[in-house]
Amino acid sequence: MKTKLSLLFVAVAGLFVQAQDTEACTENLSLMATSVKSKNIDAYDYLTLLRKDCPSFHKSIYSYGEAAIKLRIEKATTPADKEKYARDLMKFYDEHDQNFPNNGAGNKMKKGLVLFDNNLGTDKEIYDLLDNAFKTDYANFKYAKAMYVYFEILVKDFKAGNKGVELQQIFDKYDDLSQKLVEEEDELTNEKDGYLSKEEAGETLLDKEIKRKEKIESNLEIFAGVKNDMDNIILELSTCDKLIPFYQKGFETNKGNEEWLKRAANRLEAKGCDSDPLFSKISEALYKLNPSAEAAEKLGVVEYQRKNISKAMDYFNQAADLYKDNSKKANVYYKMASIYSKSNKVQARNYARKALAVKPSYGKAYLLIAQLYGSSINDCGNDQFEKRAMYWLAAQYCDKAGAADSSIKGLASKTAASYRAAAPSKTEIFQSGKAGQRIAFNCWVGESIAVPNL
Structure with a gap:
């Protein structure tokens, strides 16, 4: 009986202690959160208790705790203190990751950025941290800044002749990071496409959806900026004069390497070297190895360079059919639309619309349609007023382009303004007596536009 009572006492006592611990953890977490929100550096003191006594109590310890340590870094008065708290954040x-595995926070990547953001450590230390994160936690390597820093350090080492970094490594890293940027952009644009489709259907977005859409647009602008910066860094290393002999030298060794052929063809095309015979040789080898969507697209470019337009379109259509990724499919349709824009406006618009059908956020397709309409004023309309009214329709498509893709909003706005400036003036609208009326373009355009009210 004494033994049973003793065991019961121990169990009850354990529950009592556990309840006390839970209560203390809850209180300290609440106090830390309040301090963080008020930008009070005392938040760190509560975090210290939580790290010691409640490390796996709740995941919010780590979101608020990160902010608490960053406050200490921000308020540090000496370089030693700044580094102390920065290193502590890396440990945190x-x-x-130890207490909440698979948390998706990208902590390995963040460790490299802590050093970079606070001007601590060496380039090698930062690079090694980012390299480890990219290789072991690829899915959570999501920060555009981390991608840029990772690439920039490698390029600096190449230019300085450090650590035996070779040009092929630069190209490989650029391709790897470009692919990651595309993946992150696709994830965002696919989500944005859902909101755009709702708006096109006449549905009103909820407040939280509007905020999320704005956040997506902001992130897409950041990714576009990093991509542009990376392109500028590598531009001097990848001119046709340098690329063609470089890939010519490696072709025989790599003609059975599909990944090498893809990357070589992509870079040659991106840098405008696709008229060189080497591009044809690489593209044909790629298609022979595997007639994939990408290989078919490259052969379409080859045939276009050879002025075999019909054959080029066959390859492009094959590529579009094979692509499962909507962004890549839309890219091919847009490429076809651009080619047709020089000779067949109806077909050009058809393919631009196909691009928008699979990718509603593909703003460039709207701009292409605007260009087609803006160049058609002499094809439509019964008089000069109606002909120039086409500019209003072109401007509307520019507006759609900017709304669909924030990265081209500036260009779209500028182009729309130029079209509206070329449209009939207020005086001409008054003299025509057509204010508020709808003008139908009974030509290949087949659309209509309302004359602005005065």
């Missing part, structure tokens, strides 16, 4: 990221 490891604790987060």
Whole structure:
């Protein structure tokens, strides 16, 4: 009986202690959160208790805790203190991963950025941290800044002749990071396409959906900026004069390497070297190895360079049919639309619309349609007023382009303004007596536009 009572006492006592611990953890977490929100550096003191006594109590310890340590870094008065708390933040990221595995926070990547953002450590230390994160936690390597820093350090080492970095490594890393940027952009644009489709259907977005759409647009602008910066860094290393002999030298060794052929063809095309015979040789080898969507697209470019337009379109259509990724499919349709824009406006618009059908956020397709309409004023309309009214329709498509793709909003706005400036003036609208009336374009355009009210 005494033994049973003793065991019961121990169990009850354990529950009592556990309840006390839970209560203390809850209180300290609440106090830390409040301090963080008020930008009070005392948040760190509560975090210290939580790290010691409640490391796996709740995941919010790590979101608020990150902010608490960053406050200490921000308020540090000496370089030594700044580094002390920065290094502590890196340790804290490891604790987060230990106590909440698979948290998706990208902590390995963040460790490299802590050093970079605070001007600490060496380039090698930062690079090694980012390299490890990219290789072991690829899915959560999501920050555009991390991608840029990772690439920039490698390029600096190449230019300085450090660590035996070769040009092929630069190209490979650029391709790897470009692919990651595309993946992150696709994830965002696919989500945005859902909102755009709702709006096109006449549905009103909820407030939270509007905010999320704005956040997506902001992130897409950041990714576009990083992509542009990376392109500028590598531009001097990848001119046709340098690329063609470089890939010519490696072709025989790699003609059975599908990944090498894809990347070589992509870079030659991106840098405008696709008229060189080497591009044809690489593209044909790629298609022979595997007649994939990408290989078919490259052969379409080859045939277009050879002025075999019909054959080029066959390859492009094959590529579009094979692509499962909507962004890549839309890219091919847009390429076809651009080619047809020089000779067949109806077909050009058809393919631009196909691009928009699979990718509603593909703003460039709207701009192409605007260009087609803006160049058609002499094809439509019964008099000069109606002919120039076409500019209003072109401007509307520019507006759609900017709304669909924030990265081209500036260009779209500028182009729309130029079209509206070329449309009938207020005086001409008044003299025509057509204010508020709808003008139908009974030509290949087959659309209509309302004359602005005065």
